[in-house]
Amino acid sequence: MAKKTRGLGRGLDAIFGEVSQAYENSMGDSERAVLELSVDIIKPNPYQPRKYFEENALQELADSIKDHGLLQPIVVCEDDSGEYVLLAGERRLRASKLAGMSTIRAIVADIDIQKMRELALIENIQRADLNPIELAYSYQELIDEYDITHEELSQRIKKSRAQITxxxxxLSLEAFVQESLIEGKITQGHAKILVTLSPQEQRLAMDSIIGQKLSVRDSEALIKNIKNPTKTPNRSQNPSNISMELLKEAQEILQKNAYKTSIKNNQICIEFSQDVEIKTFIEKISH
Structure with a gap:
């Protein structure tokens, strides 16, 4: 059965209209609505799109809270059972617990509990503090929930269609690449150019990018080589007639002298990690 399209006037507009207005009203009336709540009684928002919290940054925030207190309250609402559910400020709540705080200042917002997911998406997308994968899932949720196009979403959240697309x-990247992006081992620029590769090629390229600390430009050249590998001569048709046994013998001598080497395409490659190693090598072969 085809999915029923929701009218934008009462659908996505509600997220950035009615809900955000209710949120702002509660924030504006914060003196009356602020409570000191036990950190243990606040339930997480089940629709929170943010999944990854960098440990060092959390610890820094926890240290700041210890020294200066919580400068901005979190935002909660009451569910049908009268319990408090977190709407905004999960990082602050986690850092407060890490700092050993037993209570936390919270604004109690008068917002329909059914709009928790929408508010969580607003809070994160507008603050731009999601990592790229979490942001992608947030976009996808909005598109699926309201059955809209990338262009329509672009108009509503004031971001370019190209950026959204x-x-x-x-989201089409393999899980190990997404994880590396979340952890900051690669950038979004690196991730974007890995999308066109197969899972095996993604692994090969990502390992090279991380291991060699390649820039996005260098990574683009790497991916071109992966997609269009240069044909190398077959070992059985060695045009240079170099003996592999002699190459290995030379490699052993170099390795005994503490040189890191490898044999590729009938060539010995010597790897240097410091300028002083190169200077020492030059001095040895100059005598």
Missing amino acids: NTLRL
Whole structure:
């Protein structure tokens, strides 16, 4: 059965209209609505799109809270059972617990509990503090929930259609690449150019990017080589007639002298990690 299209006037507009207005009203009336709540009684928002919290940054925030207190309250609402559910400020709540705080200042917002997911998406997308993968999932949720196009979403959240489309493409990456992006081992620029590769090629390229600390430009050249590998001569048709046994013998001598080497395409490659190693090598072969 085809999915029923929701009217934008009462659908996505509600997210950036009615809900955000209710949120702002509660924030504006914070003196009356602020409570000191036990950190243990606040339930997480089940629709929170943010999944990854960098440990060092959390610890820094926890240290700041210890020294200066919590400068901005979190935002909660009451569910049908009268319990408090977190709407905004999960990082602050986690850092407060890490700092050993037993209570936390919280604004109690008068917002329909059914709009928790929408508010969580607003809070994160507008603050731009999601990592690229979490942001992509947030975009996808909005598109699926309201049955809209990338262009329509672009108009509502005031971001370019190209930015939305490129971000959504990250969801097609293999899980290990997404994890590396989340952890900051690669950038979104690196991830974007890995999308066109097969899973095996993604692994090969990502390992090279991380291991060699390649820039995005260097990574683009690497990916071109992966897609269009240069044909190398067959070992059985060695045009240079170099003996592999002699190459290995030379490699052993170099390795005994503490040189890191490898044999590729009938060539011995010597690897240097410091300028002083190169200077020492030059001095040895100059005598």
